[in-house]
Amino acid sequence: MNASAKELAALLPPGFTLGVATSAFQIEGALDEDGRGPSGWDVFAAKPGAIVEDQSPAVSCDHYHRMPEDVALMKDLGIDSYRFSLSWPRIQPGGSGPVNPAGLGFYDRLIDLLLENGISPMATVYHWDTPLPLEEAGGWMNRDTAYRLGEFAAIAAAAFGDRVDRWVTVNEPATVTTNGYALGMHAPGEALMLKALPSVHHQLLGHGLALQALRAANVRGEIGMTNVYSPMVPASANPLDKLSAGLMDVAQNRLYADPVLLGKYPDIIRAATFFSSSFSPSSEDMDLISQPLDFYGLNYYMPTRVASGPGEGAVPPGMAEAMGDDLSGTPGAPFHIASFPDTEHTAYGWPVKPDYMAVALAEMAERYPDLPPVYITEGGASFEDVVVRDAAADRRIIPDERRLRYLADHIGTALEATRPGGAAESVDLRGYYVWSLMDNFEWSAGYKQPFGLVHVDFDTQVRTPKASYYWLQEVIAARRAASAAHVPGAAVGQQ
């Protein structure tokens, strides 16, 4: 799939949502302002060595103070929808108890400004910034955190339920468990390995309780949750490689999607409750976790190639380098992540494999017969950008052709796969959100992995749209032109 802006626009079904995504902790800064409380991420990021070059999230994109400018960038881009997250420690600083009116006020202004500009708000309730008191009480290892998230969702529903069009309860519990509790590369920095299993169940329960709270408040928007999905590709036909890929598939994909969409954990996990005595999900929990969704959020970035035995890349590709630390080659590891040969890689070292976008959707359809409508809630690529001075036009140009190509190929592949006759034709694909609107604090990689359509100079806070931004703008303009040509009664086939 190698579509021009016009060709891609022609593939967009009527009503398809094109959006951009961010999360609060990654863009807002202003961590100590207007009554925000600390989060587990504030503390983790301050630990020497936790973040590349010990970079700080304290200011980041300064979005808390520049929100109107950032909404104006979205308006000029022309996108239909903006996915952002509500900062729990800004709204409810203690993680339980009193609400901070200034925190609610910020999102009130954001949501109103979006609506004034014709941009549909998609709010993520939990995108990793756990309030510190809850993290100190065990975070997601503590079942109580799930109930606290349910309460926070009720607060958010009461405040914004009349205006938010789509809700995502939790974002990527797999990344929180794997990076935060199993490997220790994200907050809270715990390296519990298999003992991190309860953090999976508690996040999924938190999703269920948040969903229940949003439904009870009768919010007007649709409700879903978001999982990351990476197709697992055995490095060879060797049965041990296949077994390894299957284990990774259970650990990274099925462990999080099966409970939500099938109402049960994968058998191999249920058989493994000996990992942790506190992991014994009741049927009441499973009922909460598998309540019907209005949509399913899928984050797709890349497939994962898996080989048996120890080797390079025991942690997600690029992460070890990003950490400036060699965590790879763990002796005795049963399997490892291998690289794809002859493949372009992003700055993170992530393989660029647009065909697997279709594989991801097809596997989802095959595994989950009752899959609700799907939004791809994130997709994008980090590439090092160069700012070029166009002296004649007196402006700066950022020719991010590789990011542009990544997005064109992935959006195009997703659309083709879900058309009649496509590899994932039964998937009701409703939209694609680009990660991210602008370069931001990429967790433990700091500011070293830019995913933005808009470049941010972190010294001056100057925003500069990249070529990929102008390309997406062109796609949206071409779609508008095509649909204007399709007024009722007009001749068909005039695109």
Ligand code: PNW
């Ligand atoms: C997501 N993987 O994390 C998060 O939702 C964002 O906050 C983050 O900035 C973005 O993707 C880019 O990293 C991911 O290993 C973490 O496949 C890991 C993976 C994918 C996404």
